[in-house]
Amino acid sequence: MENKDGEPEIIDQKLQVAASFKAFLLKNSTKSDMNLYDHLARLLTKVMDERPHNAVDVIEEMSLDVKRALLPDLQSTLRDAPLTTPALLLAEQQRLLFSREEEADQEDELVETALPNVMEISHYLEQACVGLAREEMHRIFLALRQLVDSQPLRSCRLWGKILGTESNYVVAEAEYKEGVDEEEHGMEETLRDADTQDDDEEKEGVDMNDLLPRSTHKPQPGVPNEPPGTGVNKFVYYVCKEPGLPWVKLPLLTAEQIKAARQIRKFFTGRLDAPISSFPPFPGNEANYLRAQITRISAGTQVSPLGFYRFREEEGEDEEEGPRDMYEVNPDFEGIPVAEMAESLSTWVHHVQHILQQGRCTWVNLSTKPEDGLDEEGDAGEKDEELDEPEPELGPPLLTPLSEDAEVFNTPPWSSRSSSALTPQYAVAVLRSNLWPGAHAYACGTKFENIYIGWGLKFAGTGYSPSVPPVPQKEYPRGPETTEALDPTLEEEESLKAALDEQQAEQDELESVEDDEDDDEDGD
Incomplete structure (x- = not known):
């Protein structure tokens, strides 16, 4: 056993250890700015106030509730503004499928x-x-x-x-x-x-001379x-x-x-x-x-x-008219x-x-027969040969x-x-x-x-290949009929005009001579 003279030293050591423990418990957290001492004090107070059954089993949940109580604004925001996912929106719309109007009569359910x-x-x-x-x-x-x-x-x-x-x-x-x-x-x-x-009424008020020329091509009827x-x-x-x-x-x-x-x-x-x-x-x-x-x-x-x-089987049906549908x-x-x-x-x-x-x-038959032709006197002419009817x-x-x-x-x-x-x-x-x-x-x-x-696709076999674009069209043939000539010079135009005038004068002189000879023969 220790002497009485050593008791004050032991008490001082215990007090120092207790002070260090309390300082550790009072140390604030860098995340939540809370300390363990205050949290344990609130937790024990909550346990003594509520006195739950089997407190040791629910101590963790109660500790979580104590922490949540210190953050009311953040917690209320998370609860009041949940995230709306597409699945949640779809579920809200599908919920209407299971709703039923109470006013509907039971007799309507028996109707076919x-x-x-x-x-x-x-x-x-x-x-x-x-x-x-x-x-x-x-x-x-x-x-x-x-x-x-x-x-x-x-x-x-x-x-x-x-x-x-x-x-x-x-x-x-x-x-x-x-x-x-x-x-x-x-x-x-x-x-x-x-x-x-x-559209026709609007076109009637427009001058036809102002309209652009239109093509007379008539496409093949679809x-x-x-x-x-x-x-x-x-x-x-x-x-x-x-x-x-x-x-x-x-x-x-x-x-x-x-x-x-x-x-x-x-x-x-x-x-x-x-x-x-x-x-x-x-x-x-x-x-x-x-x-x-x-x-x-x-x-x-x-x-x-x-x-x-x-x-x-309908009345008056003829089997030779075509396939029945x-x-x-x-x-x-x-x-x-x-x-x-x-x-x-x-x-x-x-x-x-x-x-x-x-x-x-x-x-449906898309071939068109030629119309009956009329001659100059207005009588019906001979009909053109009929086109071969497609099968x-x-x-x-x-x-x-x-x-x-x-x-x-x-x-x-x-x-x-x-x-x-x-x-x-x-x-x-x-x-x-x-x-x-x-x-x-x-x-x-x-x-x-x-x-x-x-997937909505038909079986195309193992060697399927898509349709290729058509072969590009060939260029037009080059020749004097399609090649554009160079513009003539002023001298070439004047010489050509002089030659044409001489040719026209000779032709007029020849025609006048022929007319004089015809008049002499008529006088004889």
Whole structure:
């Protein structure tokens, strides 16, 4: 044991250590300008005031709360101004898909709708290992419901999804009710005729002598476009980038756009107003190109089981008039076994019209016959020989089996299989297009559906090469007929004028002599 004389020294040492510890605790931080002594004092005060259960387990959270309480302005700013991300904005718009008006009567729910059961289609597509995620399909289903409620549509279905470099397109195929689309088209024609009439009235007040000369060349008439509701414009298509965003109606399709789309290959960007830079040039922007590709894909890949559709028999119909293009659902169709549909392509048929080389589904005669000629006396003259009528182009008729499709690049056009070999009694027949990668179809009993999910490009083979520009035109041939002569000098012009005057004088003198001789002969 230590002596009593050494106790004051030990006490002084303890006080020095305690003072150094307190000085260390009072040292402020360079980041937060706080010290540990004050923080522990506030923390212990908070623990004694609140007396939480199992304080040792929540001491870290309470310490964090004490620090946050000293920064009220910064903390309130972070909470009141959160960052708005594109995903959050999209979620806010998609939240409206799940809203439902309370005023809607239950009787309206029992009315037949133009929208099919997309979730049932999603179930079959999931068995075929095709389609989109279940959550996305449900959002698309609700988006299609909004489209049907806002537009006078007779039918509407999910056509598919076309991928793009910046964003994608969800495509809906629809048909207007009878008389809706025709009235809109007639209104457009009326406005166009009114604008033409206004232009004519403006030209009547202008002096014709002031107008520049116009060329009399008449270009060859182009292929007329098919009206809405027929041919390539039979259906109307709406697209949106994401479910919940506004639907945009694609424009009508022209024959020139179909022919140009067959000669180019372009990835979609996801912007409808994006220009199409290609050779040959495409007459339109990405919205027109998207509309052309959708129609081409539908014409080549929209299939159905054999016997599901039948031709509509109308009164006074003559079979010799041409191929029939009107069909209806066969009520007596009972379905084809899945095993048979998975093995044979003869059990599948095309139910969309083939697109001809003219860019139309129906052929038109562009040759013009010569008009009857009239002689000087006003009588009808002999008619010119009639031009040889071109042979009408005929494509494969509707409801043609897939077994008659031709191979392209030594590749079979279709591949068929069963969704499951372990449980064939519950399987579905799956069909995949090899010419349009991404196009699929399934059939199960009396139910079937087509869907496309891809980049919107046709299979071009392994040795694809784009079209090369034409050969540059040759320069004009050089010669005296095309070479410009040098301007003559003043002396050359005067000598030429003198020679011409002498020649003219000799010719006049010769004519006068001949006239005198003729007069003498008449006098004799």
